[in-house]
Amino acid sequence: MSSTTPALKLPHVDPTTHPVLEAQLRQAMTQGHLSLYYQPQVDIATDRIVGAEALLRWNDPQEGFISPARFIPVAEASGIIGPLGEWVLEAACRQGQQWLDAGLPPGVINFVTGGDT
Secondary structure, eight states: OOOOOOOOOOOOOOTTTHHHHHHHHHHHHHHTOEEEEEEEEEETTTTEEEEEEEEEEEEETTTEEEOHHHHHHHHHHHTTHHHHHHHHHHHHHHHHHHHHHTTOOOOEEEEOOSSOO
């Protein structure tokens, strides 16, 4: 018996819009158009918030909110997913520290990766 590895499913990136969206995303990273939204995670046994899920959002000044399903595949294909991930990590850590400084109990911040959020 031989085992097979499932084929890696790569995100679809439209080659006609990829360069434009990539340039816009790079600009968004430097001009403050990215933000994190936090979805609380609740322990159902105690009904207490135990953490948060950090969701990356892009609010473009001209287009409005751009779906992660649209820009994450472009970030992955262009190689800027690394710097984008660093930005997310730093922003979430700053927010976590602000929550601690405000007297909130420590919690877990989870990161969602991929374009389906």
